Amino acid sequence: MTAQAAQCYADPVLAYEAMIAERVQAQKVAARININTATAAQFATLQGVGVKTAEEIVLYREMFGEFARIEDLMKVRGVGKATLEKNRARLAVLD
Known part of the structure; x- marks a missing residue:
């Protein structure tokens, strides 16, 4: 639970907005x-990356x-x- 989620809000609207903001951030992540575990199919979903480059x-x-x-991806031909x-x-880049 993040500090934002643990915070107590007197206004339910603010509490709801904080909860939504936290979920949106989690979805983005x-x-x-x-790039250290992705498959070629996952790389191929990127803009400008075809199957061959993937x-x-x-x-x-x-x-x-x-x-x-x-930035190390630029070492790959086609990127x-x-x-x-x-x-x-x-x-x-995650371990």
Whole structure:
């Protein structure tokens, strides 16, 4: 439970808004693609990433190990700065 959720609200409208804000944030985090565990099919859902590039990302990860940061995706042939920026909000680096 976050500090916001544990807070007591006298106004039920404020309590409801806080609850909704917390759920929206949790959904955003859950919707992110972990670049260290994603499948080619998951990568292919990104803007500007086709099946071939998605497979290249997975192959690169298998050959060189996990990515340390999101920008490391640009080491993969077919992933440039524009593609990375279009998808940055959907990507995460998790162990």
